[in-house]
Amino acid sequence: xxxxxxxxxxxxxxxxxxxxxxxxxxxxxxxxxxxxxxxxxxxxxxxxxxxxxxxxxxxxxxxxxxxxxxxxxxxxxxxxxxxxxxxxxxxxxxxxxxxxxxxxxxxxxxxxxxxxxxxxxxxxxxxxxxxxxxxxxxxxxxxxxxxxxxxxxxxxxxxxxxxxxxxxxxxxxxxxxxxxxxxxxxxxxxxxxxxxxxxxxxxxxxxxxxxxxxxxxxxxxxxxxxxxxxxxxxxxxxxxxxxxxxxxxxxxxxxxxxxxxxxxxxxxxxx
Amino acid sequence: xxxxxxxxxxxxxxxxxxxxxxxxxxxxxxxxxxxxxxxxxxxxxxxxxxxxxxxxxxxxxxxxxxxxxxxxxxxxxxxxxxxxxxxxxxxxxxxxxxxxxxxxxxxxxxxxxxxxxxxxxxxxxxxxxxxxxxxxxxxxxxxxxxxxxxxxxxxxxxxxxxxxxxxxxxxxxxxxxxxxxxxxxxxxxxxxxxxxxxxxxxxxxxxxxxxxxxxxxxxxxxxxxxxxxxxxxxxxxxxxxxxxxxxxxxxxxxxxxxxxxxxxxxxxxxxxxxxxxxxxxxxxxxxxxxxxxxxxxxxxxxxxxxxxxxxxxxxxxxxxxxxxxxxxxxxxxxxxxxxxxxxxxxxxxxxxxxxxxxxxxxxxxxxxxxxxxxxxxxxxxxxxxxxxxxxxxxxxxxxxxxxxx
Numbered sequence: 001x002x003x004x005x006x007x008x009x010x011x012x013x014x015x016x017x018x019x020x021x022x023x024x025x026x027x028x029x030x031x032x033x034x035x036x037x038x039x040x041x042x043x044x045x046x047x048x049x050x051x052x053x054x055x056x057x058x059x060x061x062x063x064x065x066x067x068x069x070x071x072x073x074x075x076x077x078x079x080x081x082x083x084x085x086x087x088x089x090x091x092x093x094x095x096x097x098x099x100x101x102x103x104x105x106x107x108x109x110x111x112x113x114x115x116x117x118x119x120x121x122x123x124x125x126x127x128x129x130x131x132x133x134x135x136x137x138x139x140x141x142x143x144x145x146x147x148x149x150x151x152x153x154x155x156x157x158x159x160x161x162x163x164x165x166x167x168x169x170x171x172x173x174x175x176x177x178x179x180x181x182x183x184x185x186x187x188x189x190x191x192x193x194x195x196x197x198x199x200x201x202x203x204x205x206x207x208x209x210x211x212x213x214x215x216x217x218x219x220x221x222x223x224x225x226x227x228x229x230x231x232x233x234x235x236x237x238x239x240x241x242x243x244x245x246x247x248x249x250x251x252x253x254x255x256x257x258x259x260x261x262x263x264x265x266x267x268x269x270x271x
Numbered sequence: 272x273x274x275x276x277x278x279x280x281x282x283x284x285x286x287x288x289x290x291x292x293x294x295x296x297x298x299x300x301x302x303x304x305x306x307x308x309x310x311x312x313x314x315x316x317x318x319x320x321x322x323x324x325x326x327x328x329x330x331x332x333x334x335x336x337x338x339x340x341x342x343x344x345x346x347x348x349x350x351x352x353x354x355x356x357x358x359x360x361x362x363x364x365x366x367x368x369x370x371x372x373x374x375x376x377x378x379x380x381x382x383x384x385x386x387x388x389x390x391x392x393x394x395x396x397x398x399x400x401x402x403x404x405x406x407x408x409x410x411x412x413x414x415x416x417x418x419x420x421x422x423x424x425x426x427x428x429x430x431x432x433x434x435x436x437x438x439x440x441x442x443x444x445x446x447x448x449x450x451x452x453x454x455x456x457x458x459x460x461x462x463x464x465x466x467x468x469x470x471x472x473x474x475x476x477x478x479x480x481x482x483x484x485x486x487x488x489x490x491x492x493x494x495x496x497x498x499x500x501x502x503x504x505x506x507x508x509x510x511x512x513x514x515x516x517x518x519x520x521x522x523x524x525x526x527x528x529x530x531x532x533x534x535x536x537x538x539x540x541x542x543x544x545x546x547x548x549x550x551x552x553x554x555x556x557x558x559x560x561x562x563x564x565x566x567x568x569x570x571x572x573x574x575x576x577x578x579x580x581x582x583x584x585x586x587x588x589x590x591x592x593x594x595x596x597x598x599x600x601x602x603x604x605x606x607x608x609x610x611x612x613x614x615x616x617x618x619x620x621x622x623x624x625x626x627x628x629x630x631x632x633x634x635x636x637x638x639x640x641x642x643x644x645x646x647x648x649x650x651x652x653x654x655x656x657x658x659x660x661x662x663x664x665x666x667x668x669x670x671x672x673x674x675x676x
Binding site for chain 2: 054055056057058059060061065072077078079101102103104105106107108128129130131133134151152153154155156157158161165176179180181184
């Protein structure tokens with residue numbers, strides 16, 4: 001069983017939901033980034049989404065835009081992200097998902113990317129701006145199917161399309177909580193609950209919800225209906241507010257810990 | 272000799288794009304899932320509504336009675352005589368309402384938006400001409416309009432900012448990145464992801480995800496259709512060469528498309544900025560590599576890691592590190608030749624057209640004029656060059672006077 005499936009299986013047994021943490025690799029700089037992510041991994045994160053920075057992140061709000069800019073300024077690129085992935089793999093058996101725009105992968109070469117990502121110990125990839133209509137050109141160059149292709153389902157996705165997307169997805173489904181960029185406000189838990197119910201009719205994959213989840217209360221609310229909760233901007237804002245704080249790694253670790261507690265719900269809907 | 276070389280590369284326009292918007296390797300729809308259903312809906316609406324005779328009638332009526340079509344094809348006699356070479360004709364898109372070819376497209380898209388029941392328009396703008404043209408269409412149809420514009424461009428194209436505000440549009444300053452057209456487009460796309468359910472995104476060039484490159488080409492092809500008819504009627508023959516500036520490439524595609532099967536050369540003029548060798552330019556087709564930006568695959572100015580590079584041009588409308596996907600394919604086909612003109616050459620052409628013809632051209636169009644001046648001198652005197660004078664230069668007086676200081 002691969003690391004992603006195993007993680008959800010273990011969580012199911014422990015009656016917990018997955019805490020999925022997005023963090024921009026190389027933020028606030030490449031050397032500190034590794035220790036911050038390592039500390040987060042050891043503090044309760046279940047799945048790591050490692051962000052590959054792109055100069056023009058059109059799906060991201062200000063917090064992740066600025067985190068990408070900081071990482072790029074320190075010279076981050078896909079090759080360096082894969083190096084960080086490899087070093088993290090020495091430390092943890094947690095699933096690592098590479099979260100990228102398509103252009104850095106296209107520039108790297110889809111074939112080399114598949115090989116190098118697997119060798120580094122990555123478990124999956126989510127390419128924000130590569131819808132199913134365009135993704136053959138990437139996956140057709142892959143020499144196998146060991147890398148999970150995480151798919152996005154949006155609030156605007158009709159049911160029929162949900163089913164089509166779910167068919168080509170693996171690992172888990174990333175349900176976008178609302179229209180808008182990452183980190184936007186206005187989480188509507190009732191609406192998300194309806195969407196999840198609909199989505200469950202189209203897939204048996206675990207469903208993780210992301211975009212605009214920023215507090216432990218949000219996490220608890222989403223965890224009661226989904227299989228996992230994705231946090232991104234909230235972590236990046238914390239980095240930004242503590243750029244010169246020597247305790248940055250432990251601040252992030254504490255936040256992970258706080259969120260993780262909120263995913264342990266006794267009477268949650270069982271998977 | 273060059274003539275024959277170009278003719279051999281027949282570009283079969285009926286083959287491109289395919290149903291998913293691919294121009295060979297280029298084009299496509301590289302957007303987040305939130306936008307995909309909107310693009311599919313737009314594609315369906317575009318294919319159903321635009322060919323409808325009722326739509327076409329209304330569109331043509333607006334182009335004639337509101338925008339001021341057909342635009343004249345003007346023989347630039349003094350400029351041609353001054354150069355002592357081929358005849359230069361100017362397609363006067365600068366005479367259109369709002370001062371540039373952009374209005375052709377915004378009227379088409381706003382009309383489509385209205386038929387789709389969308390009452391809010393958004394647009395990105397660099398030089399401000401597309402912003403003004405979108406604000407104008409919005410006012411005409413009683414729609415809400417928001418225009419995203421980089422603060423660098425807001426500063427250097429302030430007259431257009433005032434015009435947009437007078438027309439009732441909200442101009443949203445974009446402070447991210449290079450604060451120019453690329454970042455305005457990033458921000459417009461971010462806004463659209465949020466407001467996609469009730470907002471129509473009016474893209475200003477033959478760029479962006481499918482169906483925009485096809486749709487904008489369709490609304491702009493009137494330029495070439497008119498020009499072809501006008502030049503045949505006036506001279507009894509076809510020109511030897513067509514010249515247009517290329518930022519995203521809408522005015523070039525608009526002029527060239529009607530001539531695709533004709534035995535003539537086409538030249539797209541990109542911005543060489545401060546000089547290709549300085550790296551401060553916007554010569555995407557000349558210097559770029561293939562990648563994905565703003566929803567489609569095309570040539571881009573980028574580094575080896577796929578990070579987009581800063582573009583530079585004195586002409587804000589050319590100051591963009593990408594280009595429309597069909598231009599990328601036409602470059603590979605060698606059907607269109609792409610060249611570059613630097614800031615200074617463009618300014619020289621700007622002044623030449625002012626004093627020799629009494630026409631103040633936009634700095635973007637001045638790039639095309641500058642190449643035509645080079646081309647005219649090396650061609651026989653019986654050949655005809657048609658230049659797309661895509662816009663007027665009233666907006667550029669600040670840049671020009673600052674440069675001369």
